[in-house]
Amino acid sequence: MKALFDKVYSGIKLTRDDLIEMLSLEGEENLKALFERAYRIKKEEVGGKAYFRGIIELSNVCEKDCYYCGIRKSNTQVRRFLMGEDEIIETAQWVYEQNYGSLVLQAGEMRSPKFTEMIERVLKAIRQRTDDKLRVTLSLGEQDEETYARWLAAGAHRYLLRIETSNTQLYKRLHPEDHDIDIRLESLDALRRTGYQVGTGVMIGLPYQTVEDLADDILFFKQRDIDMIGMGPYIPHHDTPLPDLVEGVFDYDPERQLNLGLKMIAATRIFLRDVNIAATTALQALHAKGREMGLEAGANVIMPNATSTQYRESYQLYDGKPCLDENSGQCRGCLQHRVEYIGETIGFDEWGDSPHFVKRMATSG
Ligand code: SAM
Numbered sequence: 001m002k003a004l005f006d007k008v009y010s011g012i013k014l015t016r017d018d019l020i021e022m023l024s025l026e027g028e029e030n031l032k033a034l035f036e037r038a039y040r041i042k043k044e045e046v047g048g049k050a051y052f053r054g055i056i057e058l059s060n061v062c063e064k065d066c067y068y069c070g071i072r073k074s075n076t077q078v079r080r081f082l083m084g085e086d087e088i089i090e091t092a093q094w095v096y097e098q099n100y101g102s103l104v105l106q107a108g109e110m111r112s113p114k115f116t117e118m119i120e121r122v123l124k125a126i127r128q129r130t131d132d133k134l135r136v137t138l139s140l141g142e143q144d145e146e147t148y149a150r151w152l153a154a155g156a157h158r159y160l161l162r163i164e165t166s167n168t169q170l171y172k173r174l175h176p177e178d179h180d181i182d183i184r185l186e187s188l189d190a191l192r193r194t195g196y197q198v199g200t201g202v203m204i205g206l207p208y209q210t211v212e213d214l215a216d217d218i219l220f221f222k223q224r225d226i227d228m229i230g231m232g233p234y235i236p237h238h239d240t241p242l243p244d245l246v247e248g249v250f251d252y253d254p255e256r257q258l259n260l261g262l263k264m265i266a267a268t269r270i271f272l273r274d275v276n277i278a279a280t281t282a283l284q285a286l287h288a289k290g291r292e293m294g295l296e297a298g299a300n301v302i303m304p305n306a307t308s309t310q311y312r313e314s315y316q317l318y319d320g321k322p323c324l325d326e327n328s329g330q331c332r333g334c335l336q337h338r339v340e341y342i343g344e345t346i347g348f349d350e351w352g353d354s355p356h357f358v359k360r361m362a363t364s365g
Pocket residue numbers: 062068069070106107108109139140141142160161162164202203232233234235236237282317318
């Protein structure tokens with residue numbers, strides 16, 4: 001262990017084995033040392049600010065059927081919704097007026113000309129209403145390259161598409177047969193070609209997932225030259241098939257999920273250094289201070305929920321999603337307080353682009 005920390009401190013290039021060792025660390029002292037180191041690197045590479053991205057969960061209609069997700073198409077217990085265009089635009093304007101600097105539009109996956117056009121109109125209207133001063137991230141799943149290009153031209157800047165796991169066998173176990181990781185990887189390539197600031201990520205602590213898999217996920221981020229990372233612990237949802245499929249094989253332990261989630265953030269920060277990393281809501285579902293813990297383990301982005309409370313109950317990916325009945329104003333106040341409490345400042349009115357992306361652009365001429 002001493003050899004690992006010596007290596008981490010001296011900045012020597014880390015290997016897959018080092019990542020595995022980091023992700024396997026146990027014990028309060030060791031984890032504290034790991035998180036402190038990751039935090040130092042974060043301060044050096046991306047600064048001590050937390051950037052807010054107001055997230056609008058604009059629809060829970062989804063054509064896909066991922067075995068772990070609460071809004072999968074086969075879940076008949078969900079009341080489906082699609083926010084109206086004006087409602088999305090007004091909420092985006094609220095995000096702008098809160099000085100968040102950045103917005104995320106997320107939804108279940110829908111692939112249709114009607115949906116493409118609707119998002120295109122919404123993006124154009126948001127750009128107009130906010131003087132093109134708001135950075136917009138999309139998280140709308142796999143689409144064809146033309147759609148990505150149209151949305152970029154209409155005002156989007158960043159795209160988040162998690163690969164869920166880089167282990168193709170594990171991916172197959174978690175999805176129906178017609179869900180293809182190669183299409184997801186091709187979508188990531190298309191996003192990069194189109195010119196987005198590209199984000200991806202994985203779920204952490206999945207059934208059958210090993211620390212070797214997680215180390216490979218981090219190597220995948222590096223190999224694909226990813227700009228932003230959005231990853232969080234897997235949390236079961238009671239109306240999904242996954243918990244039943246792994247009964248007796250997988251022992252869900254919230255504390256383990258939280259620690260693994262934080263170790264993943266820290267190891268990713270130490271290995272990739274200058275990317276943006278989100279402290280996702282799933283961390284807060286596992287611990288009241290989960291997102292602050294994420295910031296202290298190396299994350300630098302937080303996504304306050306801007307969705308109207310009337311929809312939040314219908315957008316539950318996993319059980320125990322926090323802030324269901326807190327309105328967006330309360331979310332803002334609560335998060336601001338939490339972030340300031342741990343001694344960080346918030347990058348209000350700043351885009352908070354990934355320094356990795358900025359460097360990538362500078363060197364690509
Ligand atoms: N439909 C789009 C997609 O899949 O890319 C965007 C929205 S989807 C709800 C966003 C992410 O939620 C997924 O990439 C997945 O990692 C995460 N998610 C779904 N179910 C989850 C669960 N049970 N626990 C933790 N994260 C989950």
